[in-house]
Amino acid sequence: MKSTIIIPVFAVAAFAEVFSFTWGPIDVEFSTLEIQARGAVVKIIEAEDGTFPEGTEVIESYYVIPEGCIGCQICIGQCPVGAISMDDNNLAVIDPELCINCGICASGCPTSTIELLDADDCALYGIDSEGNSELLPGELEED
Ligand code: SF4
Numbered sequence: 001m002k003s004t005i006i007i008p009v010f011a012v013a014a015f016a017e018v019f020s021f022t023w024g025p026i027d028v029e030f031s032t033l034e035i036q037a038r039g040a041v042v043k044i045i046e047a048e049d050g051t052f053p054e055g056t057e058v059i060e061s062y063y064v065i066p067e068g069c070i071g072c073q074i075c076i077g078q079c080p081v082g083a084i085s086m087d088d089n090n091l092a093v094i095d096p097e098l099c100i101n102c103g104i105c106a107s108g109c110p111t112s113t114i115e116l117l118d119a120d121d122c123a124l125y126g127i128d129s130e131g132n133s134e135l136l137p138g139e140l141e142e143d
């Protein structure tokens with residue numbers, strides 16, 4: 001009986017989409033780059049050997065819009081794969097590498113602040129050593 005539940009859930013994960021986000025050379029004055037979507041940090045990109053890559057892949061996933069999160073932690077108890085944790089500001093964060101896109105957390109969130117990532121919401125930001133962010137030009141390519 002257990003396997004009849006687990007197999008369909010992981011079948012959803014197998015169809016999770018990955019899309020590409022590309023950009024030009026980035027000034028090394030930034031300490032990190034971030035892909036953000038409606039205030040959620042979707043991916044953090046570190047410099048390697050003093051330079052940033054000129055693109056990355058982003059996994060389609062559910063994510064928490066931070067401004068709507070009240071820190072109730074209901075979503076953590078509901079997630080079947082342990083993909084949600086609380087950050088230092090008591091806001092829920094979803095790990096897209098673990099998320100199987102089942103949507104259970106989105107249904108149970110009392111403030112409706114969990115949504116499936118829309119590629120068009122994503123934007124690239126450069127973050128300096130003091131935490132200031134700057135919007136940078138980037139381009140999305142959906143497969
Ligand atoms: S259920 Fe919604 S409001 Fe509660 S911690 Fe999770 S994302 Fe935040």
Ligand code: SF4
Binds near residue numbers: 078099104
């Ligand atoms: S959609 Fe929500 S409940 Fe489902 S795996 Fe992803 S984070 Fe967990």
